[in-house]
Amino acid sequence: MATTDNFRRQHAEIAELVQRFQPLLQPQAVAASAGAIRQKLSGIFGKLSLHLAMEDNALYPSCRKHANAAIRAVAERFAGEMGGLKPSIDAFSGKWTESRIKADPSGFCAETTQLFGVLADRIRRENTEFYALLDKAD
Numbered sequence: 001m002a003t004t005d006n007f008r009r010q011h012a013e014i015a016e017l018v019q020r021f022q023p024l025l026q027p028q029a030v031a032a033s034a035g036a037i038r039q040k041l042s043g044i045f046g047k048l049s050l051h052l053a054m055e056d057n058a059l060y061p062s063c064r065k066h067a068n069a070a071i072r073a074v075a076e077r078f079a080g081e082m083g084g085l086k087p088s089i090d091a092f093s094g095k096w097t098e099s100r101i102k103a104d105p106s107g108f109c110a111e112t113t114q115l116f117g118v119l120a121d122r123i124r125r126e127n128t129e130f131y132a133l134l135d136k137a138d
Contacts, residue, residue, distance in 0.1 A: 002134075002135050002138050003059075003134050003135070003138055004131040004134050004135055006054075007051070007054070007055065007059065007126075007131065008127060008131060010047070010050075010051040010054075011051075011123045011126070011127060013047060014044065014047055014048055014051060014119070014123065015120070015123060017043070017044045017047065018044060018116050018119065018120070021040055021041070021044060021116075022113075022116065024037060024040070025109040025112055025113060026109070027105040027106045027108075027109055028105070030101060030105040030108055030109060031101075031102055031105040034098045034099075034101040034102040034105070035098050037101060038096070038097070038098045038101060041093075041096075041112070042093075045089055045093055048089065048119070049086070049089070052085065052086050052089075056079070056083070056086070060075050060078070060079045063075035063134070064076055064079070066137070068137050070133060071133055071134060071137055074129065074130050074133055075130070078125070078126065078129075078130050082122050082126075085118065085119070085122060088115065088118070089115070092111065092112075092115055096108055096111070096112075
């Protein structure tokens with residue numbers, strides 16, 4: 001089993017949850033079911049928060065000490081570039097309460113789409129750049 005198998009599985013699960021959620025991002029539908037939308041989003045963020053904690057507290061620190069200089073460099077670069085995702089998610093989550101979603105469904109849809117785009121880019125880059133490098137070193 002490769003070091004990245006569990007992280008890749010988590011990426012796939014998160015991507016699937018986001019993919020199922022995206023069709024719901026229609027302002028009229030969001031306004032009508034803000035509570036259910038917020039609950040589903042909390043489920044996605046819960047899984048994502050666990051994944052980020054595992055990466056930020058275990059994977060990245062261990063890779064920064066790896067014998068392979070390329071892995072150390074990529075881990076340092078990715079941790080620096082992508083470390084802002086967790087605070088962004090926390091800020092988003094705090095901002096978009098059920099009542100705020102009802103009050104500004106278009107704004108919620110736009111910000112959610114933007115956040116999901118950032119998340120998709122991170123997953124893609126980790127899978128193709130960072131995890132691929134780790135898998136070769138195993």
